[in-house]
Amino acid sequence: MTEETEHALLSASASHRWLNCTASVLACKDLPDNAGEAAQKGTEVHELCAYKVLTEVLHQEAERPQYIYDAIDEENAQLYCDFIKSHIEQGSIVLVEKKVDYSNYTAPNSFGTADCIIINDKTMHIVDYKNGVNFVSAKKNTQLELYALGALDTFDLITSDIENIELSIIQPNKNNISTFEISRDDLIESAKMFKVKAEEAMSGGVYNCGAWCRWCRNIVKCRAHQEQFNEIIATFEKGDDCTSLTDEEINNILLKESALMDWLKKVDEYALNCAKAGKEWQGFKLSARSTRKIINEEAVAKMLNSINIEPYETTTKLKTLTSIEKELGKKKTEELIGEYIAKVQGKESLVAIKN
Secondary structure, three states, X not given: OOHHHHHOOOOOOOHHHHHHOOOHHHHHOOOOOOOOHHHHHHHHHHHHHHHXXXXXXXOOOOOOOOOOOOHHHHHHHHHHHHHHHHOOOOOOEEEEEEEEEOHHHOOOOOEEEXXXXXXXXXXXXXXXXXXXXXXXXXXXXXXXXXXXXXXXXXXXXXXXOOOEEEEEEEEHHHOEEEEEEEEHHHHHHHHHHHHHHHHHHHOOOOOOOOHHHHHOOOHHHOHHHHHHHHHHHHHHOOOOXXXXXXXXXXXXXXXXXXXXXXXXXXXHHHHHHHHHOOOOOOOEEEEOOEEEEEOOHHHHHHHHHHOOOXXXXXXXXXXXXXXXXXXXXXXXXXXXXXXXXXXXXXXXXXXXXXX
């Protein structure tokens, strides 16, 4: 885990969220990180990228990360490494996985870790690797802009002559290499917005729901989402169907639909996890529906063949238990292959208690 995710309230990687919803900063302050497997995978490949640049570009000794990488991981990291190599000039300074402080443009104790910083004669290049499947553009990318501002301040002795900034995203999973150029003066001008939003965030902030809520640790208990949901419910209660809604109301619902569905899903997950831990929710109970499953397909196929019944739907796929029962009847099925059928408990879920 990087220092950025451990300590920085105004992290560069979460800037899209806190710049749009300034209240999320303090709301998330003491909540645990909810990063999942995808985030962990991204961290692992980032370490491989850094290792390749250190050893292949800078020719330094470095310990290879101990994670298990497949051929695609290796290929993606190599693409990143080759991109770095292609932008190095004679006399370039290359900084890998460096902490940069951009407090002067936001609020105290604001910093992040830049994947790679290349400092040439008059140009500084910020390069960031992305492992996700959602397309990310370098244009007006606030995460990279904050890294660039931090680099200008943190390494001011070697960046004083920098006039232009190049921001690049390397995203092999989307076959995406995106680069955006901005002058030093324009970058510092845009930092005025960061300062205003940061001050607003540190004083409590304003809630604002949107696509940026997806990775917010406070999303389940966010009252702004509840109010937005209530607003849509109230709109539908005006009539029995959408014919009573205005086009403006329907359009408003469509604009909010994705964020609300994501919120409802996270509320369900939170409530389920609490129920598994012993919490009781009024009107709901934990339930795990058991299903019957064939546990010895080879034996079942052999038995069906012995009574001249074709056991397979395709060349290799055995017929489902439901299909076999329709063909033989439940009683006959139990007599012939009952010993090869077992009840398997399904995943637990919260279900409404019927009155």
